[in-house]
Amino acid sequence: MGTDDSENPQNDPGIPEDETTTQANLSSSSPGSDAVSENASVTPDTETAFPSTDTDSDGGSQSIEEMLLEFDEQEGLIRDRSLLDPNHVVKEDRIVGRDKQLQEVTKMLRVALGNNRPPNLFLYGPSGTGKSLITKAVCNNISRLCESRDIRFGTVEINCQDLDTLGVAVYELASRTADEANVDVEVPKYGVATKEKWDDLYRIVNENFDSVVFVLDELDMLVGRRDKQEPGFSRLLYQLSRSGANNELTAHISIVAISNDTKMMESVGSRALSSFTPEDVHFDDYDADQLQAILRRRQDAFHNNVLDDDVIPLTAAFAAQTHGDARKAIDLIRVAGELAEREGDDRIREMHVREAQDKVEKNRVLEVVRGISTQKKLCLYATAAVAAETDDSSARSTTGYRVYQFLTDSIEADQYYQETYVNKMKELTTYSLVDFERRSHGPSSGMFLEFQFGERPETILETLREDSRIGGVDPGEIQTVVKAQIRNET
Template identity: 50%
Template sequence: MAGNNQDEAAHPPPDNQIRSDLNEDVDVSETNSEDIKETPSEDIDPETEEVATEEGNQRSIREMLDDEGTESVFVNRDLVEPDTIIDEERIVGRDDQLESVVSFLKPTLQGNRPPNMLLYGPAGTGKSLIIGAVTQQIIDLCESKGERFGVVDINCQPINTLDQAVYELVQSVASDVGAPVGVPETGVSTKRKYRRLYELINNHYDSVIFILDEIDLLVGRRANDEPAHSKLLYQLSRASNTNEIEGRVSVAALTNDPKFMQDIDGRAESSFNPRDVYFPDYDATQLREILDNRRDAFREDALEDGVIPLVAAFAAQSHGDARKAIDLFRGAGDLADERGDGEVTEDHVRESQEEIDKDRSLKLVEGLTMQKKVSLYATAAVASYSNQPRSSVPSPVGFKIYQWVTDELDADQMTRETYVKYVKELSTYGLISTSRKSRGRGGGMFMEFTFTGDPESMMKRIVDDTRLEAIAEKEELLHTVVNTQLRDFHEQ
């Protein structure tokens, strides 16, 4: 399968049942070469690669690597890795969604064009899992009949522009069919990239489905412009009707946003016109079954009885995200192995969850570009300094504070659309929840952000990790600016 789609813990294979810094959006940190010094280890002999123990005995690196120590709790750790392909029998709680996707895509096997689809629901609820399972079966069934069915999938989360998205699609097809990409990433028009995409598809596929994961995050960079995802859906969904693609074309858009279609341009909405498939949160019982179906990742005697129920309970508190459940399951096993305990206990689960809660936001902040850090800081400031009882952040106010912060830093500013995109991305990590709100008749729509944890702690982590100390020193002024903007927003 072309592309890389990561909504759920894994994509199952075929089975018998269902055939610069602020200005450049790059975090550039300056390093003083004088601060970097190579300090030879006093414990390792460079000639023998031997390591001195506290007892004074010498153990070579090879000896340490060969030392089996306590038996691992795992026998097949891949089963609890997020990208492992799983058997269809391990899919849980998605019978209705599976049946819908099968029925929508079945016309492909009959030589007809399937409808476009919108798969929507919270993160970690099986959208990619199901579409991946069904399309893989269709690939195999078509192949057995001598037909070429192509699956072109991309994740839109890291993509900033329409041009980049089209190039990613070209790369995906080229990789799948073993052909040259044929166009450079930059220096040519988006139209030329579309032509190369259609050329590759016409040369190698009889029918094709485009799978666009996290499509709502493909916004684009221009203010007051049609969103990039709207333009992409319009072009791809009509490519067969305009004869740019000679075979049958279907588009599946995957999103966490239940109101995604409200952002679509009228032409794109008419052309795309999808069939909807909703994916709800998993409940605790389903999460237990998902984990139970992967217990053979561990030795038969390596799981304490209460481990799976406890992992499922923690994951159910995190909006029923199966990926988080599997990650916690694996993390508890890793902790048991690190300590040489030989068995995974409830204590391992609790400690692993504590580490996840403590480290998640810090690790996320460290990996963000400077512009994303400033966007997050501004949003957290509104939630922290608001005098109002509700701590939710209206996106227009968050953007105003973002503008204030970048003005104070004398830095370039992203558009409001890009700011919203950046903050919405954080919802995929569980740091922020998002919802769409209306300001009443004629008032328009806006996004509202709510932190799942303490926004003040988030601000501190960002300041510790970035060059935002100058803003942190203006806490009293920032407090005033936040509440002024909130008052103005609610009085409009």
């Protein structure tokens, strides 16, 4: 039983919601539809899942193999798919709009060429603004030059997003460092003390490298155990940055901490801060012109003359609206190209970009909402319904809560107090679907939180309505309630 949905239900405070049961209810068919017995086997609809492999008497159907070979013979529209991978490290001439940051990172890390220790760096700014790309590009060049100078230089990168404890993070560092050195890690991931993992990491570094740059991407996500006085990323920074001073490492090491959270350093403990002492490099959003330039440097991923003139400007405009994220721009034009290929079109057109935008948004939202709890879905739906009726896609917490109350009453779900509703909406900020600010609209209105949506609220509503219980509520009724509550705000 998870703790996520056991806080203060107004209907029955003593009985937390059974998350498994409720999720099953949300996934079930709507009332009145045929039920499937618990022991019945469910056979997928093969006609919709896969094309039929049977051949009609007149030879009208194709087998899977025939369709695969037919596609294999088509030239297609995409020539080099690696250029449409946002994580692919491109050559220097394809890096656009980051001249200042590229110069700063290069100047600070280049001391490794003289077999000296580079300074620690803190790269911060929104997602998709070139932080990881520039770090990888600079380190790749340093590695090539060091090899020609017989300096054993290594770059070890980990993404901290899915690392739940400090011990797992240290093991991941040891494992990636062993891969970089082409040796074996000698400790298991679980069942040993974290100190043994640190010792093995030091052993691998000392035996195989003169200098190592540890790149810790999305470092702020490494929170670690809640019973510790400081977050996991703070303890990791302290141990790594102190290892050289404690004579545990003979090789030079440098830490490049990367975060979307501009305030991450405020949560770093004083001991870690005094030993880490990084040089800061800020990355701001790309604007539409910069995103266009990035896409034009990668347009040779497609065959010649298959992009309509308005495809790149429109793709850049969509990405600029969502925080200037270059990854989203590259991903969007890739999806547009794939849609055009599947439709058998000989060009990529504006309509393909618009279709891709809807598809990418919905897929991202669907991926997030699939994994969240029932109560978070209800909170998110109510708040998005309010945001959909405002000019700036924002929603006051007070208004969202009243719509949430109407929604839970409509489907006879447990109803939580306003404080819990707010806490669940705050938790959703970690998925980048929503952000919030504390506001006051005059002395008579009091203080409230205002939620802002990074995606179109309509996309979120459409996705959440795929759950049968939420989908069973008339959207028109919700809209009427929302409009009435917005009128009551003033």
